[in-house]
Amino acid sequence: MVVIPKATVLHPCIRPCRVQYTVALDTISPASVSTIENGPLQIRDAKQSDPFLVTFDESYDVDNPEAWPKGRKWAITDVLSATGFNRILVSTIMAPALPTIAKELNMSSTESALSLSIYLLATAFGPLFIGPLSEIYGRQVVLHASNIWFLAWNIACGFANTKELLIASRFLAGFGASAIYSLAGGVLSDLWRPQERGRSLGVYLLIPLLGAAVGPILGGFIAEYTTWRWMFWSTSIFQGVMTAISFDVFHETFAPLILNRRAARLRKETGSEQYYTQYERQVGRQSVARATTQALSRPLRLLAFHPLIQITAIISALGYGTLYIVISSFADLWISYYHQPVAIGGLHYIACALGEIAGSQLGGQLMDVLFRYMKSRSSDGEHIPEFRIPLTMPGAIIGPIGLFIYGWTAQARVHWIVVDIGIFINMFGGQLTGMALSAYVIDAYPEHTSSAIAATQLLKSLAAFLFPLFVPSLYSALGHGWGNSTIAFASLVLALPAPFVIWRYGARLRQRAASTY
Template sequence: MVGIFGGDKELIADITASSMSLENGEKKYTGTIATSASTPEDPFLVKFSHSFECENPKDWPMLKKWTVTGVLSVTGFNRIMVSTIMAPALSTIALELHMNSTEAVMAMSVYLLATAFGPLVIGPLSEVYGRTPVLHATSIWFLIWNFVCGFSYNKGTLIAARLLAGFGASAIYALGGGVLGDVWRPEQRGQSLGLYMLIPLLAVAVGPLLGGFITEGTTWRWMFWSTSILQAFMIIASIPFFSETHAPTILRQEARRLRKATGDRRYYTEAERLDVGRSVSWILMRSLSRPMRLLLFHPIIQIQACLSAFAYGLLYLVLSTFSDLYIKQYHESISTSGLHYIAICLGEVVAAQVGGPLMDFVFDKMKQRSNGTPSPEFRIPIMIPGSLLTPIGLFLYGWAAQKNAHWIVVDFGAALLCFGMQISGQAMQAYIIDTYPDHTSSASAASQFLRSLTAFGFPLFAPKTYAALGYGWGNSLLAFLAIVIGIPAPLLVWLYGPRLRAKTLSSY
């Protein structure tokens, strides 16, 4: 049983009867196996307490918390690296597989299209079956299709394999926020997010850098074969070190164990009580529809999704054209052009490490001022510097490239752009985790849907935009949009966030 027992009439009756057990003078099993956290109101309700055999993940030792976080972070590294590894080799792949420039960019971007739809399924499933089986299943799926990419001898096979590999890779976007919300308390949100993002953000630079050297030194196919070998090692290593973090799943497992050990079927969890009388299909449809319901009917999710979509689109627009800029305008080799992605990586990594502790510091100070009452809006203040730095970085990067300024100026502008976007995005991600603690994975999937679409779409029109406007006015246009969209957003969330949250429908 996984919290779905619509057809089990005996269990339904037992759970219903358990709520009346005290009135009938019944006593719960008192043997050494029974470790449920009973309350005076209902002795058969299984929940976390000091006597519970399996601890609340939020109370785990720090070493165990960081181990789980680290496993997820390392897993994210390979999946994100594969999303960008093709960038320096697009022209080479296009020539060999007879693709035009748009088709070549699509072969890279279609991976991101899959990350729009994958979390819509993977996120809810992790809230029904738990994080562990979903993580391992999607890791194997990603391994298979990424390996197939290396054996693609026509553009159709490559694009299809990239799409399917991206579906498996997309699990990291749904599971990341969910696991961090499972394990870390709000006071530790910034630090955990910052360190969790450290390794995946390195992948943004390592991917194109590695892709450039592989393409020059051997065939581009080794981009996929080498990352598949790495993925296989990661799957093997993650099995013993990744523990289940989803609290309702842990409690369901304990309730099932108690029912089997005691022979008393009245032990149940809050999640199981919600599912009483529901069919398997109803539970799955309710869960699978949750991300889209959040996106359609929850203004907080809509705001966060639009902001992250714009930022993510900008990031992948820069990633898809950055190498091309240095090859065509600065006449550098493919491998040398890949080195410039280090600037993008540094901007994001520094932002994550600065923004995380700063977020916790601001949260703690504002919590003290509100007499110890926390609020998700306490994440918002650090979005303001991020929203200011983003357009500044766009202007600097665009006009430095337009005027053929020294490469370090262009790189600094790109780093500043990514620094600003990462600071703002990290704060908004923490805001969503705090606002939707019960369904963080579904909320993350809802916002991921829009940003993956823009990450897929923005690179497709980037070549024509820069060809028509140049890097200067092309980036200036994007900077003006960043000013209009990005700067008012933190103020609006700060002012109206509490009111919108108060009117929000249940995420169940």
């Protein structure tokens, strides 16, 4: 056998793009790899030359997640979606009750704000461990373990009788909740082909996007009509139900692990130790400790050494931080300036949810249309990740426009519907950009999607944790008009040039990037 050139992708289940990644293999010859046509890596000749290489059947394979029936794939997608909804809802549900909680647990204003935002801090660091672990032990066991962990600590929040216990429990609950951020992209990459990326992302995001907005609405009514502890008990009941459903519905989707199990079964049934997978050959020479260390360090290595991850992480962090600036201050705007009741003020979060839902659903449709158009225009008929980037450009303009409208109409205290329209436009534009960047990361890093998303999630969650901390000072010094205009100008300066940089240099940067292993 000879060594495959470094331009070849690791395993046959991955859908590679035209510009490949630096991965050295020593399992099949260069001549054995045929062309790529937006499908699995064709290794028919390799299989014929080495009958012990375990792969998926090229025509149809019942074990290949991409070939599963649509009903099973949508069921798994829906389970992820509902789980994501609950975990995002918990991040914001206690916002309207912070004064009540602070009084009962003798918390300062800083401590009460910390009890809310420390959940987001945990979601910054959790994916750094959970994403790589899912690429070692599979998606299924990691999802189930994180579900149970999150459930236990969310229940503990409801029974907290000291501020220290509440803050600690919120952090640990957020750590478990963070699994959805890195797992979702990996599972969607496992299940759906590039031409289905827009629709699958749109369906997955439909319910979770409600979470950030429904949280304060639900929390406002709970705070007004019952104890704040039901914020955690009610979401724990929902999480318990979803955990039970996921044990029945969620099947393992990580292709390398599925192939490894097939190879192990063949070795046992035949008594021959010659059966192997490309993934086993790649990591077979490494000790468990080295393989684990390499996997756990992957998100930070991607963030430190891959310019494309750095660019997408910064732009995503800016949008995510802006979202949580709005979420953390929106209720106060209606209560303190428009003098509306807590429960009624919380209803304005519906405008946030509707903007994000409209952006995700239209963005999903446009993404698939753009895929077909760009592929047909390509000289060789192949898809490359940079074809996702044009969709980010309108969002980079629409989002700041909405922020300008929101800021100055709030400053002038005009009718509430105009303020809500401004925030709707902002959320719509932000979601267009966010979806396209997520699809780009999934397509650009097919072998380690969860680790790549974990790398971007680090900056996103840190921004969501830090940005709301300076909001009171920002609005106090500049008002809503210039305060939001400052954020909008920053978005235009950073987010607008980024798509052009990725479009022009993305393929070249990916080609030069160090191995994701």
